[in-house]
Amino acid sequence: MEALTSSLLYLDGVTVSFDGFKALNNLSFAIEPGEMRAIIGPNGAGKTTMMDVVTGKTRPDAGDVMFDGLHNLTQLDEAEIAELGIGRKFQKPTVFESHTVYDNIELALKSDRRARSALWWRETADERRRINELLNIIRLTAVRDRLAASLSHGQRQWLEIGMLLAQDPKLLLVDEPVAGMTHQEMDRTAELLTGLAGQRTVVVVEHDMDFVRSIARRVTVLHEGSVLAEGPMDQVQNDQRVIDVYLGA
Numbered sequence: 001m002e003a004l005t006s007s008l009l010y011l012d013g014v015t016v017s018f019d020g021f022k023a024l025n026n027l028s029f030a031i032e033p034g035e036m037r038a039i040i041g042p043n044g045a046g047k048t049t050m051m052d053v054v055t056g057k058t059r060p061d062a063g064d065v066m067f068d069g070l071h072n073l074t075q076l077d078e079a080e081i082a083e084l085g086i087g088r089k090f091q092k093p094t095v096f097e098s099h100t101v102y103d104n105i106e107l108a109l110k111s112d113r114r115a116r117s118a119l120w121w122r123e124t125a126d127e128r129r130r131i132n133e134l135l136n137i138i139r140l141t142a143v144r145d146r147l148a149a150s151l152s153h154g155q156r157q158w159l160e161i162g163m164l165l166a167q168d169p170k171l172l173l174v175d176e177p178v179a180g181m182t183h184q185e186m187d188r189t190a191e192l193l194t195g196l197a198g199q200r201t202v203v204v205v206e207h208d209m210d211f212v213r214s215i216a217r218r219v220t221v222l223h224e225g226s227v228l229a230e231g232p233m234d235q236v237q238n239d240q241r242v243i244d245v246y247l248g249a
Helices: 047-054 078-084 101-110 125-137 153-165 183-194 209-215 233-237 240-247
Strands: 009-018 021-031 036-040 062-067 086-089 171-175 201-205 218-223 226-231
Touching: 009 047, 021 047, 021 062, 021 226, 036 047, 036 209, 047 062, 047 171, 047 201, 078 086, 086 153, 101 125, 101 153, 125 153, 153 171, 153 183, 183 209, 209 233, 218 233, 218 240, 226 233, 226 240, 233 240
Parallel strands: 036 201, 036 218, 086 171, 171 201
Antiparallel strands: 009 021, 009 062, 218 226
């Protein structure tokens, strides 16, 4: 089958209504393979609903969502969409607290094995190498044997990103990754996410403008369920419409 678009993710005229309120209103934008994109906007702009539509949690009233040029996500369920290679990290990290950091990554790898019974699964040398590589990427090698329950807020966020990466997603959706973090943790999170650029396509929804500036070359601003502005951060933050509805004077 021939791809309909070169974009990895393409939203075309997506509309979602809740009790007459249009959470998304004819929303259209495209994200290219390997891109790091930030989505910003005031509360109620439609950022979370947009991610819900992409992951199959919410079915739009109208419009199409094309993934990898071939798949219309509006016709698939959540499990089918995840299998295509779309991973989502929610704002509140969900890790297995009673397991070690290493085991959390191992379990994430295991969850992708439909052909084998997890009961009889044994870690191979390649899988062990992959887990160690992921621990290095998320910089948690030093705490690999600690229970996830003992981690700091920032470390839990990094662990969950590692768990998503273990499933080898093509597209990673990350919701407010630095909320509640220290400045040092924010800097490390920026390094982690920018280090994925090119290898993965990453979409980050975030309110912290300093963080957005440090990671994204391109920013999409949502307002009332539509794209208000899009472009480099410098251009977007000087757009009078964006200043009026979101950034302030």
